Amino acid sequence: MITSKQRSYLRSLANTLNPIFQVGKDGIEANFLKQIDDALEARELIKVSILNNSEYGAREASDEICSELGCEGVQSIGNKIVLYRRSKKNPRIELP
Structure with missing residues (x-):
């Protein structure tokens, strides 16, 4: 769990x-989750766009992905999360 100061950063x-x-x-399928998992391992921080024809809203998609992959939903605004x-291997971002 990250603090509000870390979330702001x-x-x-x-x-x-x-x-x-x-x-x-x-x-959100297994292959899609695998790609996001790999991107999170490589970049640590990613942005995902939710298209209008998706059955998910931004908050729902964020909750679903985070529960599957064990990541933190930092922000959900409009159609982006x-x-x-x-x-685990190469941490880049130092949280305050």
Whole structure:
């Protein structure tokens, strides 16, 4: 669990990120979760876009992904979510 100060710091880092994944009409499948898992291990902080034709809202998608992968939902605004998980092999982001 991250504190509000850490969450604020991660939001500031994610401000300049572009979404690297999209949740569409296929929803959240095992292959999609595997790709997000790999990206979280490599980058630690990612942004995901939720398309209008998705059956999930931004908050629902964030909760579903975080419960499956054990990551933290940093932010959910509009149709974008920001996810964070500390890398096991190569941690890059130092939280305050």
